[in-house]
Amino acid sequence: MKSVSSSLTSTSNAIEHRCDVLVIGSGAAGLSLALKLAEHCQVIVLSKSDRNEGSTRYAQGGIAAVFDEQDSIDAHVKDTLNAGGGLCEEPAVRFTTERAKDALSWLIGYGVPFDTEKTESGEKRFHLTREGGHSHRRILHAADATGEALQITLNDAVSTHPNIHIFERYNAIDLIPSKTQKGHCVGAYVWNRTQEHVEVIRAPFIALATGGGSKVYQYTSNPDVSSGDGIAMAWRAGCRVANMEFNQFHPTCLFHPQARNFLITEALRGEGAFLCHADGTRFMKKFDERGDLAPRDVVARAIDYEMKRLGADCMYLDISHKPADFIVKHFPNIYRKCRSLGIDITREPIPVVPAAHYSCGGVMTDFNAKTDLENVYAIGEVAYTGLHGANRMASNSLLECIVFATAAAEHIISKLPIASCEEPILPWDESQVSDSDEEVIIQHNWHELRLFMWDYVGIVRTNKRLERAMRRIQLLEQEINEYYSHFRVSNNLLELRNLVTVAELIVRCAMARKESRGLHFNLDHPEQLANPVPTILAPEPNESQSVPGSLNATSSSPHL
Incomplete structure (x- = not known):
């Protein structure tokens, strides 16, 4: 096992770091992969901001897996296929759902504090909730802040492991293609945001775990870091992407000028909340027989339609008919956030609007999470695995992160040990550029x-x-x-x-x-086509870059 090393190259005065696996992204996918690899090799995890500041932290609902004896993997598969609008790839759905319980058990072993309850006989079991599109209660959750609990637990684990090295406040710029091995990359150019200079990380394996690109929209539930970096980098490096047209708009984000990005979890509707107009009139049955528990795409369009039809700024989500103690116990963070803004959800409805939430498409991978490049992997929202189809079912996203992090780790471990490629890397040159004055x-x-x-x-x-x-x-x-x-x-x-x-x-x-x-x-x-297929885009030779650091794939980049 090698150790992580850093050096200053004499030719360019550039800092070069070396490791066995470079993981770009510090959310559930990236940290899970790092932990699963750490006993076998040296890992660098690149975090664009603070390691906590990613989409995982803001996930509220939970993680889907079959724990109830009345539930089944076949039911989970069927629900996912139904929610996916005929475009899920069934082998990917079954691959994920069959590994769901093991994935959750791994997280439980690390101490993720999923909620529990006592049975009538006094035994303790996990509290399972239900969300839109699910036919059973199968969502494990930590109150209404599952993502935060998961992020904290994984962060604590990686922080104490000697083989995992976190580089915070680093932007990945581009993957560096190998000149000697076609279809391989030798590392990445990265920008040190603190020191404001470009560095190189050389690694024989690279994993993209950068999340989605919902920041491309004006209104989004995602944090600022969700700018599609991994998708764009992989595309420039020559990877195919698929189903990028399927952008999930979460139907219920809090409508308030001081909380534009605050998500109102779908679990409220799973526990009996209903959507309504300002006067309390319910409307979801007009759009779908499942009413308030219809999948997200149906609910988002219904809210959008009603807002435009009435000229309204928002619709409302009402759970105030439930006991106050129940609401505060199950949704403490939403209760506190709304109270801080003058909204008492135990007494009045919550104003909500749809907002861009999740990218169902992404970089194409196989079941090992491997992209079109031989040593580059993509895990989580950045990837297209075939699981989500035309619409992601609630609480399958964090599940996908853990399942495919496991698959990627197993594949990488099977190829270890491997020598780092020693071919020369072009230095980053800023002699022809200046600081921006505009x-x-x-x-x-x-x-x-x-x-x-x-x-x-x-x-x-x-x-x-x-x-x-x-x-x-x-x-x-x-x-x-x-x-x-x-x-x-x-x-x-x-x-x-x-x-x-x-x-x-x-x-x-x-x-x-x-x-x-x-x-x-x-x-x-x-209308819908009779035989739908995924939308797949492949870079043309002039679209995928032959030299990193260049926006248009030319060797005349000012930086090289």
């Missing part, structure tokens, strides 16, 4: 991108809206390319560069799908 351009482009994506590529789409979005994306790409060529990198520039790539992939996939299905609803193609 940061306002990034801000303007940033706001323009997120606004037109929300307006044109949101919950309801049309051909004309998609065409308008693509024209604006192409103009933005030209401006960002020019900016990237003249100025030193920064966090905002790197994120904007990745987001515009993700936006293009979303629109290209949306334009290719000539039907309405799941999360993709196009007024010009309202």
Whole structure:
């Protein structure tokens, strides 16, 4: 087993770090992979911000697995397929659900504090809740802050392991392709946000666990770090992506000027909350026989429709008919947050709106989580495994992280030990660029991108809206390319560069799908095709980069 090393190269004065496995991302997927590898090799985990600041931390509902004797894996499979709108790949669904209980048992072994209850005979068991799309109670949860409990537990575990090294406040810029082994990468260029310079991490295995790209939309439940970095990096390196048109809008985010990103978990509806107008009139039965427990795509469109029909700013979610003690016990964080904003959910309904929440598509992988590149893996929201189809079922996302982290770890371990590639890496050169004197351009482009994506590529789409979005994306790409060529990198520039790539992939996939299905609803193609297939995009030779650090895959990059 090697040790992590760092050195200063004499040719470029660049810092180079070495490890066995580079994990880009510090959420549930990345930290689980690191822990499963740590007894076998040296791991560097790259965290773009504070290691706690990712989508995992904000996940409220829970993790789905079959623990109830009345439930079954077949039922979990069936529910997932139904929620996925006919586009889930059944082998992927079965692969995940069959490994769900082992994944949860592994987390329980690390001490994740899932809620328990006593049976009538006095025995202790896990408290299982139910969410939209599920036919049984199968959601293990830690009150209404499961993600936070999971993140804290995993962080505590990696913090004490001598073979795991956390690099906080580092942006991954690009994967570095091998010049001697086709289809391999030798590491990544990374930007040290604290020291404000570019470094190299060399590793024979690389895992992308960067989450999704919901920050491409103006309104999102995701934290600021969700800028599609892994998807964009993998695309530039030559990986295929699939189903990028399926962006899940969580139907119930808190509508309040001081809490734009605060999620109201679907578990409220699982415990009896209902959606209604301001006057208390319920409306979900008009849209789906499952009513308030319909899948997220149905509920989000229903809320969007009612808001537009009535000219209303929001709809309402009401659980106040339940006992106050029950509400406070099961949803303490939501209760406290709403109370801090003057809303008492034990007495009044919660104002809610849909917001971009989850990317169902991503970088294509196999059941080992391996991408099109031989030594590059993708795990969690960044990946397309076939599990989610046209709409992700609630509480299958954290499950996917753990199941495929396990699969990736087993595959990597089977290939160890492996010598690190010693081929020369081109140094990062900033001699031809300068510090930006027009940061306002990034801000303007940033706001323009997120606004037109929300307006044109949101919950309801049309051909004309998609065409308008693509024209604006192409103009933005030209401006960002020019900016990237003249100025030193920064966090905002790197994120904007990745987001515009993700936006293009979303629109290209949306334009290719000539039907309405799941999360993709196009007024010009309202019907469903008889034999739907995933939307797969493959980079053309001039789209995938041959030299890292370049936005347009040319060797004339100012940084190299």
